Amino acid sequence: MTDLAVIILTYNESIHLERALLHVKHLAKEVFVVDSYSTDKTVEIARAHGATVLQNRFINYAKQFQWALANAPITSTWVMRLDADEIIEPDLADEIATTLPTLPLGITGVNLRRKLVFMDRTIKYGGRGILVLLRIWRHGYGEIEDRWMDEHMIVREGKTVTFLGGFSDHNLNDLTFFTDKHNKYATREAIDALNQRLRFMPRPESMSVERSSFQAAVKRYVKEEIYNRVPFQISAGAYFLYRYVVKLGFLDGREGLIYHVLQGFWYRFLVGAKISELEAAISHVTKLEDILEELERTTGLTLGAASSSEGASAASTSG
Template sequence: MMAPIDSIDKVDLSAVILTYNEELHLERALKSISKISKEIFVIDSFSTDRTLEIAKAHGAIVLQNKFINQAKQFQWALDNAPISGGWILRLDADEIIEPDLALEITKRIPALPSDVVGINLKRKHIFMDRWVRYGGRYPLVMLRIWRAGHGRVENRWMDEHVVIWGGRTVTFDGGFADHNLNDLTFFTDKHNKYATREAIEILNHRLNFFPRDHSVTTQSTSLQTAAKFFIKEHIYNHLPFTLSASLYFAWRYIFQLGFLDGRSGLVYHFLQGYWYRFLVGAKVMELEHAISHLTDKQLITEELSRITGFKLTSESSL
């Protein structure tokens, strides 16, 4: 029988959550980790809703910093927050550490040998209040906990990962859920912005107009993440997007049994596994056309900054 959450002891763990107008989710996230973390840092991008009020009411330490991208914001937290824990947890505001994982964290972390410096978690995705079990979406094995001094965030505009050094990783089995409560308009708007960021990342991979990391390996993150990263960078992104998006959706929906997720699953797999991937490719094509007459890297970054609205300069580097 699992111990009640109230009886769980805190561990030497510091949690870091990035926020911007997250009043809908933040209290739920904070409650899921408040019993296990010695300290919680909320790094806010100047929210205008009740985010700060909720964070402070639950004992979180709040710091504010201007947002450029996820990678830079989280690395700013690692460099500037007075983190004292021996382990660091990265948690999104719309994610939840479920009670069985909370118990596993408190039982296993104190007993881990010194050569373990990273912990992978198995994330489940909840969409339209239903767990997406198929289509290769569970488990998504992500490195989310690491020893202080043994990890950092990649310098990337999209799909950044935590990378570690100086030891090995282990994987915990407890429940870890991504459950965003916003509607489909929010979902599509967010993924539209993600698509712009990913298009920038793909173009930068091709043209190298500002520094980026190439640090994802089987030694620095989970095997699943490293494999997906390799396939995406070395195979997928080199195919015509009209073909790659179609093949990816077919792979997920048919061969990885995404159709078993039902009608809401079809909505999710189509939007996230086809529409989004197609949109990224279309935006790459659009941006490539816009800069096709330019050769100077500074002029390229200035033009892309103008088109996308993102600040793509040397200051974008971590």
């Protein structure tokens, strides 16, 4: 067992959770499943595979994960963020087991190279082939950005390295689930984009290269400082053409076409349209507290929740 704690957030993830747990149960010393009161068999599956289960009311991903960091009884030297639909492949498991214990104290974070599997096809082009994400960090050095969307792990100090082993995002749900999820994501991203300009909620500092992966920092800068300043009627179409033509997304075949249209055009267009809709909803108010209240009413999101520890919790360990 590696001196590693894995944290997985869940809500109705019975379709994925067993697969994720099977890939880490012989690798990590501790596995914590932080559940948002699932109504399926998620909790039973977690306990059956020896995970410690904690439950907390969900506000957003960032607050839920920060709550997990604050409340999970972690004793391991290293901590890993893993989504229920992600898979640690055997070569990465070997790399973690052999290399992680040998890293010098100045290394506080480890980036992983995540590939995307969509409709059972690995997406290799369109700039979506490999995403480098900070996913492992020394206990006490990592935190998650307090954002409503596109939240990244960062390390407070020290340097990061990148492991090369296989790591994949392979969601097994259908396109109805995909579009519903991205519709909700679009609302959250619209909130973050508005907050970038209006500052009605506290806003985290921009990521530096040392605190997260270089790729994530560059993507964040381009999106917030360039893309978001262009009218969405232009930027969404231009972005799709960039991904599908310039970045060779057409080489991903039929599945790639579906993915790049939905995620590279429809989703980006929807975010822009929702920003426009929310701007209209708050056009009659000027005070920040009134803006926040109106956005909460319009979106149904609890934007004013200030504490990541809010909500009842319970913990249990399988026997």
